[in-house]
Amino acid sequence: MRVNGLEVEPVIGLEVHVQLATRTKLWCGCPLEFGAEPNSRVCPVCLGLPGALPVLNRQAVEHAVRTAVALNCQVAGFTKWDRKSYFYPDLPKNYQISQYDLPLASGGVFEFPIDHRFARVRLIRAHLEEDAGKNVHDFPGFTGVDLNRTGTPLLEIVTEPDLHSAEECREFAVQLQRLVHYLGVSQANMQMGHIRFEPNINVIIHADGREHRTPIVEVKNLNSFRSLHGAVAYEINRQVEAWQADGVTAASGNKSNRGWDDEREVTVPQREKEEAHDYRYFPDPDLVPLTIDAAWVAELKEHTPELPICRTERFISEYKVPAKDAPALVDDRATADLLDHAAEAGGDKATLAKHFLSFWARRANERGQTVAGLGVPAGHLAELATLQASRKINATAAAQVADALLGRRDAAGATTPSPAKLAKELGLLQSRDEDQIAGWVNEVLTKNEKAVQDAISNPKKLQASRGFLVGQVMKLSGGQADPKIVGELIGKRLGEIAGGR
């Protein structure tokens, strides 16, 4: 890309912290609850009291392994826990339990579609660690510390610097959020800070026939896609301008941290204490290692759903869904599963997808639910789609049957008549009886001489007049005539009239 008249290549790696969807903390049974009274979800373990006995949460490990597998990582057979030491009021033990040299997972690759291609991002590692508490600054002259968040399980995922633009970073983040939500390993709620990003950014500038690398900047603690995109875009420009002004290039020791000012939309230097990064990692003597054997990984793998990017591609080809609509079918896993089940139950796929995107989506929306949340059985969805696909009812009638189905269900409880029965009851079944339809056609043609004349004598009006006549026949039949047969019969009759018969 070009910045300030220079050919530049941004080089960006991401550190991502994903909060895992467990009921309790990583090392103790304190419940995780957003917005609880300060220091009401703490115990000796997460307060760092002497003699406390941390015990690892199995669910957190399983969520981490599931994610690692989905990201094509190597899950370590043997992994252990290390202390990362630093002093801060939100860290009561004065160390964080993390993983240093033997992380839970390493390697891996994540591919996602962007601009009609697949971007490929290699992963360095993924490891489990505990979150810190919260410093609250809205007091005069002092800071309040709430330790409810300490010990919350986080999966830290670190990528290689394989991202090359702010747009790529944002799309990676969006797709990763989608993935962990789909896997059920994280609630992945951005507003609640469940996913945080820290991009490492520098820029290769091509000038004077050489490559100049700007000093690396890490932007801390970004918790929205917008701020991630904004911070990376801002840094790319800032670094190019800084290099133009001072010519300083990357060297050991000149990496720096910056924060993102959401209001002014700029990155700002962060005050850093000297020696801040001397974390003195060492193995935690209180915590025993964890072994993860192939059988455990296989068991977790077995319950891994089809991943959202693959499923989107499949829905586009299998259900003939426009690419822009596919995420609406995929993103709620239960709804996507229901669509697949309805197809397995014999429903016509393209029609099913159309129904899911139109009237089922509307009704779900009105009720503040997902399509799956409407609770219509897959068999009924399939039958309704097939009724329409085999032209026994038309699209409008299908929507009416859907409403009747929901209405009956709401009134009578779980069991409702099948869509076929409802369509019959409501008189919505299309007539494919050619004699009956011919009767309706003749009646309409007799009553609408002007349209008939336009259709046979004025080529410019042919389309409109025919459309009008088809509409009249449909209306006369109360929507029951098969529109395809109506069209054929009208064409045939008009030809006969034009031929003087």
Place this chain on the structure above:
Amino acid sequence: MPGLIDEGQVRHIAKLARLKLSDDEVRLFAGQLGDILDHFKQLETVNTTGVEPLAHPLPVTNVLREDEPGEPFAPDRALQNAPQREGSFFKVPPVLDQGSGA
């Protein structure tokens, strides 16, 4: 003899540990820490060829618990040893930046 740890290293470690040491203490601890390290140096004489590094002294792995909530402390109990509190918060001197996060 020159110790295994010099006074500069003692000051560095003391700073990381938020300990304020007098010059006398720095000299004293440099000697003592050096003696301790010197004592452990004996381990270097052991032949470890072909021995796997030890990750943990106990032959135990996979101590896990189910994800079932326990009973946390009430805030009063959590705060009972705090030098200062404000409502249910620990009260500490003002911290300027955004927090360490993780």
